Amino acid sequence: MSKSAKNPRLELLVIALILLVFFIWAVSRCNHQRAAMLRKMEEQARQERLQDSLDRVALMQQMLPPKDTTPPPPKVEIIREQVTPLYVAMDEINMRAEPRINGKLLARLKLYDELVFLNETTDFKQELSIGNITYNEPWVKVKNKRGQVGWVYGAGVHYYKVRRPS
DSSP states (O other), rough: OOHHHHHHHHHHHHHHHHHHHHHHHHHHHHHHHHHHHHHHHHHHHHHHHHHHHHHHHHHHHHHSSSOOOOOOOOOOOOOOOOOEEEEEEESEEESSSSSTTTOEEEEETTTTTEEEEEEOOOOOEEEEEEETEEEEEEEEEEETTTTTTTEEEEEEEEOOOOOOOO
């Protein structure tokens, strides 16, 4: 009989020791592979987040209008006088130096003559009978084609080329 057969405990102890070493080696190997796999997954997730961010930036740049590299022209402010045209609405009206019937006569205006309204009217209205119609209108300050500035009775002018009875 051999010596090892006499001592079965020793054989069991050696086998248990071999199994323990194998188990420790297997666990450490699994942990090493698991850690490597986790690092790889984290790196992939980081790459995907980076790619998503880049895609969003690219999409936002596509949505923005293209940048014009030429400098804008300098702003030039042109102040234009606002002109409101008025038209003579009766066969003949008088343009006077003062806003009253007996003011100095400056010009006689014909139907549809164009005048420039100077944005000024009298605070009072005057009642005048022209033909069969009685009007109650203010006087209006105007300028004619010759550049004369004067006053006309409000019933004699209109914003459109219309004809009022006179």
